[in-house]
Amino acid sequence: MPKETTSLSPQWQHNTTSKGKSYSLWLREGKTKSTLIRTACDTELNHGHGGWTNVKSHGEQSKHLRFLKDALESGQLKSSNTTKSSSINNNINESLHRSITTLPTTINKSSYWPLNNMSDRQLTQVEKVLRAECYWTMAVSQLGFSCAAAPNMPQLFAAMFPDSRIAADLAKTDGQRSPVVVDGIVQFFVHELVKDVLTAPAYSLIFDENTIVGGPKQLDVHIRYWSEYKHGITTRYWRSIVYGNTTSEIIGRYLIDLLKVDGLDLCKLFQLGEIITNRDNMNSNTAIAMMIDKKIRMERETKTGVAVDKGLVSIGSCPLHAIQNVFMNGFTASKWQIDEIVHDFSFFFAQSSARSQDYLKAMENINSGSHQFSKQYVFSRWIEVGSSVERILRQWRVLIEYFITYLPKVNKMIVTNERWKRIKELLERKQVLALLFFFQYLYRHSFWKRLIWLQKQLPNIHILYEECTDFLRHVLQCFVKDDLLLNKTGKQLLMVQFDVATNQKTEAQLAIGESARNMLKDLSMIEKNLFMKDVRAIYSLITRELLHLLPLDNGLLRHLQFTHPLLRQQDCARASVMIVARDLPQFISENEIDRLHAEWLIYENETIPDEWYEQKPINSKLPQVTKYYPIDHYWKHIFSLKNSSGNAKFVVLGKLVKSLLSLSHGNGDIDSDLCENEMFVAEDHSPLNIATINGLRATKDAVRFYAGGKVHEVPISKALLDSVKQVCSRASVNPYKTQQLLK
Structure with missing residues (x-):
């Protein structure tokens, strides 16, 4: 006859281990008669026929004792008060006696608080405090503060949560270790970044230069690659470099050394973005790239x-900078001085708060409906002057009333102000209003849309050639006869003789905007002819520079259109993919080219649902406008396809497409990051050292990458905590290094 299973005996609660720990700390009744819940390990034990022998054996195991120790230190394992109790065994240590004063005489499932999860159970109290410190440090970095800019916050947490041991212990650190913690966090995240980059077949380096007046130049370096963690293209911050008047050779060697130090494979480097964006130093880019x-x-x-003739891949200069620069050059060369006009208006009010208040009252009296001052702009981002011009045009009637009528009455000395004289002269010239309307027209309908598109962070390399072609055609259509542009695309547009007078449109056909054309009625014939002459000169100069800067003669960029989902079954796409593969012998071998051809034929005949690249409208009542998912979203599904053996269908095609999508279509997705450096300031508002900037920027990037900017969702692993502990340990041994980090 089989032995009857043994049920839990209340007497077991009073027994103690050889270490003096009471079994009542972690033992409670299970779901069945023969099972027990081990709250320290958060698992269920089947003691079977062994009964107390099995329970005692488990209680003496080193793993169980370690879990029990961690649970007691964290304060997450404690008993609840009951009416019936017994004294604790004298062998229990004093600290345990303070936390557990009573023991239940009967087993109650609600008497103990089980641990939350495996990660909590494996962390000691010290590690939990360190984890809280990591969260706090990442939150500070995410909000754009330096560690010294947010003092006394740990003490605030302790006051907010007085019952929390973690908050109390965190307050004891006083935030002094935060810079050191940042160093440990960054080392871990950079290590994870390198691991993710190494899984990609290729990666590109993107740069953005920042020149601080009175300070050194700073170069922010980003890595663009196919992330297996995200299953798509991502652009990650890598590090910042500070340099002065150095040579291109030093910058190039320094970049190579940094890649080697971090363990990045130099052979996988696919593209190098523009390092120095100043037009006077473009030769430095060439030297560094070479x-x-x-x-x-x-x-x-x-x-x-095997020796290869090709190294880096080039698809031309950054279209974002090219389009912005040609727009600026087109108007600054015309002597219209748009930037000076905007600057005079904005700076006049910036000099005096009283003027600002008077102007607001003038707008209220005139009832203009606008209560905003002229916007200032940055010369390095000249396209922003467009929004300033639009605001000036909306307030033109108020400006005339304020500067010409109101100011001379209330301030007799204003007539001696040179800036006021220039503004008054501008407001009295009718052709100024016409040129501002023309500027607004070109800004709205030609440039702004493209510049916004180029600043998107989504991978758009597959349609970059088409967008550049459409933009050039749009500019040409503004002043060149239509029959010369009919059915011309790409390279054919480069051959159009736009500067020949007979090839240009008549004055009535020139695209200047309806508002500007209406203003011409108030101008004299001489003023009108001069205006039209300037318009033609602006269009010609813009076109000439676009032909020089846009990558319309880049064959690789033109053939990259094969990655578009809608071209999958086109003959041109099949030809393009083979041309691109043969043009990249440094990445695709001859054997892989043969396999690529076979994989493309399979890809052509694959049944692919439209939902992989088309976004279906939620409200069917609205007019349906086809919207597409990002290109990497589509290819993510393609790469997930398996054959009958369970292997990936597209190995070489995946390698090729992942590499090509890592090409950058410009610096637009990292231009906004430069302002983040200005947010990181020391306690005395002095610039931080480069090590601290790297730490804060890399931490913020990691929070954005792993948790979409939500600090509390960043996974804190044991490896991250170990990295922080190692750095803190080294810093305690070397106080000088700690002081350097705190600066």
């Missing part, structure tokens, strides 16, 4: 034993 290109080819030859 140096790194040579080093890459040497590394690949050493690694494979």
Whole structure:
């Protein structure tokens, strides 16, 4: 006869282990008669026929004792008060006696608080405090503060949560370790970044230069690659470099050394963005690119034993900077001085708060409906002057009333102000209003839309060539006869003789905007002719620079359109994919090209649902406008397809497409990051050192990457805590380094 299973005995609660720990701390009744709940391990034990022998054996295990110790230190394992109790065994240590004063005489499932999860159970109290400190440090970085800019916050947490041991212990650190914690967090996140980059077939480096007046130049370096963690293209902050009047050779060698130090594979470097965006130093970009290109080819030859002629891939200069610069050059060369007009208006009010108040009252009296001052603009982002011009045009009637009528009456000395004289002269010239309307027309209908598109962070490399072609055609259509542009695309547009007078449209056909054309009625014939002459000169100059800067003659960029979902079954796409593969011998071998051809044929005939690339409208009552998912969203589904053996269908095609999508379509997705450096200031508002900037920026980027900017959702692993503990340990041994980090 089988033995009857043993049920839980209340007497077991009073027993103690060889270490003096009472079994009542962690033992309670299970779901069945023969099972027990081990609250320290948060698991259920089947003691079977062994009864007390099995329970005692488990209680003596080292793993169980470690879990029990961690649970007691964290304060998450404690008993609730009951009416019936017994004294605790004298062998229990004093600290345990303070936390547990009574023991239940009967087993109650609600008598103990089980641990939350496995990660909590494996962390000691010290590690939980360190985890809280990591969260706090990441939150500070995410909000754009330096560690010294948010003092006394740990003490605030302790006051807000007086019952929390973690908050109390965190307050004891006084936030002094935060810079050191940042260093440990960054080391972990950079290590994870490198691991993720190494899984990609290729990556690109993108740069953005920041020149601080009176200070050194700063270069922010980002990495663009296909992330297996995100299953898509991502652009991650890597590090910032501070340099002065140095040579291109030093910058190039420094970048190569940084790549090697962090363990990034130089052979996988696919593209190098523009490093120095100043037009006077464009030769430095070429020198740096040539140096790194040579080093890459040497590394690949050493690694494979085969010499290759190609290193880095180029798709031309950044279209964002190109379009912005040609817009600026077109108007500054015309002597219209748009930037000076905007600057005079905005600076006049910036000099005096009394003037600002008077102007607001004038707007209220005139009932203009607008209560905003002229916007200032930054010369390096000249396109922003467009919104300032629009605001000036909306307030034109108020400006005339204020500057010409109101100010001379209330301030007799204003007539001696040179800026007021210039503004008064501008307001009295009718052709100024016409040129501002023309500027607004070109800004709205030609440039603004493209510049907004180029600043998107989504991968748009597959339609960049088409967008550049459409933009050039749109500018040409404004002043060149239509029959010369009919059915011309890409390279054919480069051959149009736009500067020949007979090829240009008549004055009645020139695109200047209806508002500007109406203003011409009030101008004399001489003023009208001069205006039209300037318009033609502006269009010609803009077109000439676009032809020089836009990558319309780049064959690789033109063939990249094969990645578009709608071109999957087109013959041109099949030809393009093979042309691109053969043009990249440094990434695609001859054997892989043969396999690529076979994979493309399978891809052409694959049944692919429209939902992989088309966004279906939620409200069917509205007019349906087809919207598409990002291109990497589509290819993520393609790469997930398996054959009958369970292997990926598209191996070489996946390698090629992931590499090509890592190409950057410009600096637009990282231009906004430069303002973040200004947010990181020390306690005395002095600039932080480069190590601290790297730490804060990398931490903020990691929070954005892993948790979409939500600090509380960032996974804190044991590896991250170990990294922080190692840095803190080294800093305690080397106080000088700690002081350097705190600066």
